[in-house]
Amino acid sequence: MASLLKLSKMLKSEIDDFLNLVSEAGILFQKGLELYLKENREEFEARLKTITDYERKADELRMNIERQLYLKTLIPENRGDVLAILENTDDVIDTYKETLTKFYVESPEIDNQFNDLFLELGDSTLNSIEWLVRAIRAFFKDFESVNDYIHKVAFYEHECDVAAVKLKQEIFDADLRLSRKMHLRYFAENVESISDAAEAVSDRLAIYAIKRQI
Amino acid sequence: MFFFLSSGAFLGWSLGANDAANVFGTAVGTGMIKFRTAAVLASLCVVVGAVNEGAGGTETLGDLGNINAIAGSFTVALAAALTVTFMTKMKLPVSTSQAVVGAILGWNIFSGYDTDYSILSRIVGTWILCPVLAALFAIGIYKLVKFGLGKIKIHLLTLDAYTRIGLLVVGMLGAYSLGANNVANVVGMFVPASPLSDITLFGDVTFTGTQQLFFLGGIAISVGIFTYSYRVMQTVGKDLFRLSPETAFIIVASHSLVLYLFASEGLRDFFMSIGLAEIPLVPVSSSQAIVGAILGIALIKGARNVNWKMLGGISSGWVTTPVIAGVISYVSLFVMQNVFDLSVFN
Known part of the structure; x- marks a missing residue:
């Protein structure tokens, strides 16, 4: 029984580490986006490298947590739900990395007039992820308050939608070649997709929280 | 002598096969506790419970019919074993405790022994009281656990x-109580005519x-x-009830407390x-205690999914089981x- 409590403690700490990585990756993404818009290429690449490391560490943590949950048949009633939460949240950090990588590879030319809206979109994305991480932590420790956090995720996801529509409108109203307009729209949609992923996780979380009631 | 004990051993085997699942079914079925751990602990606790506190229920059964x-x-x-087998085959709800009482009444009628109706009414009263008490215990423990979990944020x-850990502890208590309470069903009828003499150890x-x-x-259990x-544990844990481990803890704890209540002289x-009022020490149905506890939880959650037909079936078993056992007992005694x-x- 002592080993069971020790294992639980270890997994709790790994879940916390995993969520810390997701949260910090969000801050790094926002910082990276800001640096890209300021055309600070060197600092931007440093952030991209850190996010890539975070993504790899998050994968390792997730796989170890999942393996232990199955090997030791822990939380039999909630195991599937926890696995889905971890995997879908891992998708969020993957999307962060992929989006920044696309900026790195494709180097879209972003005129200064779009900077504020890109940053506003990034800001709302960061907020949606922050509240998602809080909702997930609550699922483990205080499932009755999960809905309070989910509500915030939905709010910031909507803010992202609004900012993205505005950004895309401005892109298509601007005097640019169609190919550039489409390229920029593609990047706006990429950033927007992160909060969509957060909302998808939070929707599942709402159901899983109901299942946790005894 | 051992041949004569074989029918009791069969009853004990059937009790162990079915009722241990009430105690450890969810824990084993959901993979929270390994079967071997559950089986070893349950067996040990059943034997200790039977030897230590089996006398109370046996005395009451002896007062009902002193089979000499x-x-x-x-x-x-x-007769009790045949009743349990027959009713299980017919997919009718059955309790070993109720079959044993019916079979003893059959012996009373056959032998002309006067049945003490005050004892009989106390026994029948406990059949009703057992699931009701289990439901009340379950409601109490459920509220306590829910309140505690709300406060502690675990x-x-x-x-x-x-x-x-909780399932292991209440499972052990459940097995101990099962041994203490239900061993009377298995060997209670052999006590007045027992040829075994005292042994001094150490x-x-x-x-x-x-x-x-x-x-x-x-040992038979x-x-x-x-x-x-x-097999029964797998069925109980995976197919029949689908309880969450926390709910299973509440239900097994309620069941174990009720069985202990009707077994402990202390x-x-x-x-x-x-x-307080005297608690009659009577073998009660482990399965009905479990059903009562589940019903208690269902009621507190709004009674949306309660199978009232099944409950009606259990209540009808309070009458049909002893009647069938009584008839089989009377006919078997005549044949013997x-x-x-x-x-x-005698």
């Missing part, structure tokens, strides 16, 4: 670890003939646990010493006396 010939004891146990993984520890019978009854309860004496020329009463 070993062939009579054999036939009564056989991590899902810590809760899982504590639930495993110079000053006396192992009475009755305790030896309880020990054998406990343990054999049932080891040989057949795994608890009965304590309640009487503080001016007149066909095999055995003395079934």
Whole structure:
């Protein structure tokens, strides 16, 4: 029984580490986006490298947590739900990395007039992820308050939608070649997709929280 | 003599195979506790419970019908076992405790022994009281656990670890209570006619003939646990109830407390010493205690998914089981006396 409590403690700490990585990756993404818009290429690449490391560490943590949950048949009633939460949240950090990588590879030319809206979109994305991480932590420790956090995720996801529509409108109203307009729209949609992923996780979380009631 | 005990051993085997699943079914079915761990602990606790506190229920059954010939004891146990087998085959709800009481009444009628109706009414009263008390215990423990979990904000993984420990503890208490309460069903009818004499162990520890019978009854239950309860546990844990481990903890705890309440002489004496009513020490149905506890939880959650038809079936079993067992017992005693020329009463 002592080993069971020790294992639980270890997994709790790994879940916390995993969520810390997701949260910090969000801050790094926002910082990276800001640096890209300021055309600070060197600092931007440093952030991209850190996010890539975070993504790899998050994968390792997730796989170890999942393996232990199955090997030791822990939380039999909630195991599937926890696995889905971890995997879908891992998708969020993957999307962060992929989006920044696309900026790195494709180097879209972003005129200064779009900077504020890109940053506003990034800001709302960061907020949606922050509240998602809080909702997930609550699922483990205080499932009755999960809905309070989910509500915030939905709010910031909507803010992202609004900012993205505005950004895309401005892109298509601007005097640019169609190919550039489409390229920029593609990047706006990429950033927007992160909060969509957060909302998808939070929707599942709402159901899983109901299942946790005894 | 061992041939005559075989019907009791069969009853014990069937009890172990079925009722151990009530105690450890969810824990094993959901993979929270390994079957081997559950089987070893359940067997040990059943034997200790039977030897230590099996006397209370046995005394009450003895007061109902003092079966004074070993062939009579054999036939009564056989009649109860046949009733349980027949009703299980017919997919009717059945309780070993109720079958045993019916079979004893059959012996009373056959032998002309006067049935003490005040004892009979106390026994029947406990059949109703058992699921009701289990439901009340379940409601109380559920509220307590829900309140506690709301206050403490325990991590899902810590809760899982504590639930495993809790299931193990209440499972052991459940197995102990099962041995203490239900061993009377298995060997109670053999006690008045027991040919076993007292044995002195280690110079000053006396192992009475009755305790030896309880020990054998406990062993029979343990054999049932080891040989057949795994399948029943898988059914109970995965198919039948689909309980969350936390709910399973509440239900097994309620079941175990109720069985212990109807088995412990110490608890009965304590309640009487503080001016409360005397608790009759009667073998009760482990399955009905479980059903009562589940019903309690269902009621507190709004009674949306309660299968009232099934509950009606259980209530009808309170009448049909003893009647069928009584008839089988009477006919079997007649056959034993007149066909095999055995003395079934003195």
